[in-house]
Amino acid sequence: MPTAYFGRAGEPGSRFEPSAELLVVRAVSGPAVPRQRGSVPLPLRDLLAGAVVVQSHPEVGVEVYRLPPGQPVAERIRALDAAPEVRFAGHVLVDPATNEPVLYTENLFVKFTDDADPARCRAVLAEAGLTVKEQVGYAANAWFTAAPERTGRRVFTLAAELLARPDVEYSHPELIRRRARKTIAPQQWHLRATTIGNTPVDAHANVEAAHTITRGRGITVAVIDDGIDIDHPEFAGPGKVVAPRDVTAGTDDPRPKDQNGTGPEYGDNHGTACAGVAVANGGAGASGVAPEATLLPIRLASGLGSQAEARAFQWAADHGADVISCSWGPADGAWYRPADPAHQRVVPIPASTRLALEYAANSGRGGRGCVIVFAAGNGNEPADNDGYAGHPAVLAVAACNDTGTRSVYSDTGAAVAVAFPSNDFEHAPFRHPAPLTPGIWTVDRRGRGGYNPGDPALGDAAGDYTAEFGGTSSAAPGVAGTAALVLAVRPELTRVQVREILQRTADRIDEANGAYDATGHSPWYGHGRVNARAAVDAARG
Numbered sequence: 001m002p003t004a005y006f007g008r009a010g011e012p013g014s015r016f017e018p019s020a021e022l023l024v025v026r027a028v029s030g031p032a033v034p035r036q037r038g039s040v041p042l043p044l045r046d047l048l049a050g051a052v053v054v055q056s057h058p059e060v061g062v063e064v065y066r067l068p069p070g071q072p073v074a075e076r077i078r079a080l081d082a083a084p085e086v087r088f089a090g091h092v093l094v095d096p097a098t099n100e101p102v103l104y105t106e107n108l109f110v111k112f113t114d115d116a117d118p119a120r121c122r123a124v125l126a127e128a129g130l131t132v133k134e135q136v137g138y139a140a141n142a143w144f145t146a147a148p149e150r151t152g153r154r155v156f157t158l159a160a161e162l163l164a165r166p167d168v169e170y171s172h173p174e175l176i177r178r179r180a181r182k183t184i185a186p187q188q189w190h191l192r193a194t195t196i197g198n199t200p201v202d203a204h205a206n207v208e209a210a211h212t213i214t215r216g217r218g219i220t221v222a223v224i225d226d227g228i229d230i231d232h233p234e235f236a237g238p239g240k241v242v243a244p245r246d247v248t249a250g251t252d253d254p255r256p257k258d259q260n261g262t263g264p265e266y267g268d269n270h271g272t273a274c275a276g277v278a279v280a281n282g283g284a285g286a287s288g289v290a291p292e293a294t295l296l297p298i299r300l301a302s303g304l305g306s307q308a309e310a311r312a313f314q315w316a317a318d319h320g321a322d323v324i325s326c327s328w329g330p331a332d333g334a335w336y337r338p339a340d341p342a343h344q345r346v347v348p349i350p351a352s353t354r355l356a357l358e359y360a361a362n363s364g365r366g367g368r369g370c371v372i373v374f375a376a377g378n379g380n381e382p383a384d385n386d387g388y389a390g391h392p393a394v395l396a397v398a399a400c401n402d403t404g405t406r407s408v409y410s411d412t413g414a415a416v417a418v419a420f421p422s423n424d425f426e427h428a429p430f431r432h433p434a435p436l437t438p439g440i441w442t443v444d445r446r447g448r449g450g451y452n453p454g455d456p457a458l459g460d461a462a463g464d465y466t467a468e469f470g471g472t473s474s475a476a477p478g479v480a481g482t483a484a485l486v487l488a489v490r491p492e493l494t495r496v497q498v499r500e501i502l503q504r505t506a507d508r509i510d511e512a513n514g515a516y517d518a519t520g521h522s523p524w525y526g527h528g529r530v531n532a533r534a535a536v537d538a539a540r541g
Contacts (some may be wrong), residue, residue: 002093002104002156004172006348006387014095014348016102016476022054022071022092023077024103027061028085034378039421047079055101055178057303059248064092064101064124090152090285098342100177100331106151107133107174107307108159109352110420111142128158134349134353138314142170144307144352170351176303177347180331187441188287190421190478196437202224203404203509205421205478207289209533210485214292215538216279218491219484222321222370223275223477224312225328227256227268228297232464234288235278235295242284243319246299247311254299256445269450273469274327276443278477279484285465286442289481289532290488296321304330304347310356317360318369322487323371324360325480327473329388332379335409336427343379349387361393361495369495370489373397373480375472378412390415393481395499398525399423399475404509410472416526417499418506420478423470425462439468482532490539498539503527505534 003013025048051065067073073091080089093102108130112121118327125132130145147155155173162171187194189201192208219241230241244254258269279295282289298315302308316324333342349357357372362371374389376396383389389396395417399407401424408427410419423439426432444450444459444466451466452459459465483498493501506528508514514522521527 003151003160004156004175005160006350006354008169012355017096019092019099020073021067022064023051023067023073023080024062024064024088024090024092025086026082026088027401028087029522033510037209037493042082047076047083053078057103057176057275059301060190061087062103064103071393073076080173080392095345097345100342100345103176103303104151104153104155105174105176106147106155108145108147108162109142109170109172109174109307109350110145110159110162110168111139111170111351111355113167113169114140116141118128118251121167124162124167129161130158136310136314136356137318138310139355139413142355144174144254150292151522164313170355172350172352172531174307174352175305175350177281177305178331179300179304179328190435190440191287191289199436201402201436203400203402203421205289205529206531206533207481208308208480210482210536213408213533213536214485214488216293216481216484219292219322220296220320221278221290221325221480221484222296222298222316223278223325223480224272224298224300224316225271225274225326226301227258227299228271228275228295229443230253230255232443232446233284234276234282234286234443237281239294241295241297243315245315245319246301246311247308247315248299248301254297256449257299257301267449268299268301269445270327270473271297271541272445272450273442273466274477277440277469277474278325280443280479285460289457289478290484293481293484293488297493300328302320304328305350305353307352309353313353313356313360317364321360321370322365322491323373323480323483325373325522326388327375327476329374329377329386332377332411333378333381335378336429338380344385346385347387349391351368354387354391357391358393365495368492368534369393371395371483371498373476373483375476376416378409378471378473379411381411382413383411383415384413386411388417393495395479395502396526397472397476397479399470399472400509400525400529402527403433405513406510407470408432410524412523413522414523416523418479418502418527419473419509419525420482420528421529422472422478423468439470440474441465441467442469479530479533482530482535486534486535486539488540501538502530502536505531505538
C-alpha cells in the first residue's frame with residue numbers, strides 16, 4: 001500500500017490504496033481532455049463512454065473518471081494510454097477512510113538538513129534520478145524536483161529511500177486532493193446592528209464602531225483563493241491592489257479564468273466574495289471589514305497539497321502581506337450526516353506547504369510574522385483533524401449566525417480560535433431553527449458570471465453583489481479584516497500578539513450552550529465572536 005511521509009523519518013505516514021473504479025487521464029496539451037469538437041465526435045469520446053468526471057485539475061490537464069460498476073479499470077487504462085490525445089492514463093489512489101481520490105504527480109519535495117552542503121544535496125538528487133525544478137526560498141536546502149516521466153507509483157519508494165538518509169529531513173511526493181472551498185452556497189448585518197425584512201438583527205462583530213477609529217489603511221491583506229475580479233469597483237483606487245499573482249498559471253493575473261462562472265463549484269467565484277468580505281471599498285454597495293486595507297490577490301486553482309500552495313504563502317510573505325486569508329482546505333464531511341465516516345478523516349499538511357506557511361508566519365512582516373487565518377471548515381466535524389486549519393500558527397475561524405449561536409455546519413474543536421458571523425440553515429433533525437437572513441452580503445463577480453447572475457432576490461440586479469455568501473469561507477476573511485484593523489493602529493504587534501488580542505476581546509456568545517472551559521475556550525466558538533472595536537481599543541492600549 002503506497003505510503004507518503006509528510007513528517008520526518010520515524011513519524012507516521014499516510015497510506016493510500018488503488019481504486020477499483022477510478023482512473024486518471026492527463027491530456028497531451030490543453031486544460032482538459034478533449035472529447036468532442038463541435039458536433040464531430042472524437043475517438044477519445046468512445047474510450048470514455050460511460051465514465052463520469054468526478055474531479056478536474058485543468059491547470060495540469062488532468063481529469064479523474066469513475067467507471068460504471070463491473071467495468072475493468074486496467075483494460076480501459078490500456079486503451080486510453082495508447083490514444084494520441086492522452087499523455088498518461090493510470091490508476092487512482094484513494095484515502096481508504098473516505099474513498100476520496102488522491103492524485104500523485106511525479107514530483108517530489110525534498111528538504112535536506114540545514115547544515116548539509118548544497119552542492120552535495122544536488123548531487124544526491126541527481127544520483128536519485130531527480131531533476132531540480134525549483135530550489136524553494138522559504139526553507140534551507142529544500143528542493144521541488146521531478147522524477148523521470150513514467151516513474152509512476154515508484155515516486156513513493158523514491159521519497160522513502162531519500163527520507164531514510166541521515167542528511168534528509170523531509171521527502172514526500174506531491175499529492176493532490178480536491179481543494180474544497182469553505183462556502184455553503186441584507187445588507188451587511190455582520191458589520192452592525194440593522195433590520196432585514198422588518199426583522200431586527202443584532203449579532204454583528206462590532207465593525208462599524210471600529211471604523212470610527214480605523215478602516216485598515218496601511219495594512220495589506222493577501223487573499224489566497226480562486227480567481228479574484230480585481231477590476232470590480234470595490235477593489236478600485238490607487239494602490240488598492242498590489243503584487244497580484246496566479247500561482248497556478250505562473251502569471252501576474254489573478255482574475256477568474258473560467259468563462260462564465262458555471263464550472264465545478266461555481267467556477268472562479270469564491271475568491272472575489274472572500275476578498276470582498278475582507279477589504280471591499282464600500283464605495284458602491286458592499287464594505288469589507290477593513291475597507292481601506294490593500295488587497296494582495298493570489299489565485300490558487302491547484303489541488304490541495306500542490307507545490308503551488310507553498311508558492312502562494314511565499315509570494316504573500318515576500319510581497320508585503322501583513323495578513324493572509326485562506327478559505328479552503330481538505331474536503332468536509334456532510335454536516336447533516338453525523339455518521340459520515342469522512343468526519344474522522346485526518347488530512348495532514350504536507351511538509352512543502354507547512355514550511356512555506358511557517359516561513360510566512362515567522363519571517364513575514366520583517367520577522368513579526370504574517371497573521372494567517374483559515375476557515376475552520378463546514379463539515380460539523382473536528383477542525384483538529386485538518387492539518388491546515390489545525391496548524392498552531394493559524395487562526396482557525398468558526399461560523400456563528402444572525403442570532404448569536406452556532407451555524408449548524410461549522411467545524412469544532414480545540415483548533416478553533418474565534419468565531420465570526422456568517423450564514424446558517426434550518427435543519428429539523430437537529431432541531432436547528434431557521435436563520436433570520438439569507439447570508440452575508442458581499443462583492444460578487446461582475447455581471448452574470450458570479451453567484452448572482454443578476455437576480456435582485458440573490459443580490460443586486462446588475463449581478464455585482466451577492467446576498468447569500470456564507471460558510472466559514474465568509475467568516476475567515478472577516479477575521480482577516482479585523483486583524484488588519486488591529487495592525488493599522490499598532491503595526492509593530494507580532495502575529496502572536498494579534499491573536500491574543502482577538503481572542504481576549506472576543507464576545508462570549510451563547511454562554512448556556514457554548515461549553516466554555518476554564519481558559520475561556522469553547523469548542524464551538526473558540527474564545528467567542530470577534531469584537532472588532534474592542535480589539536482595536538485593546539491594540540491602542
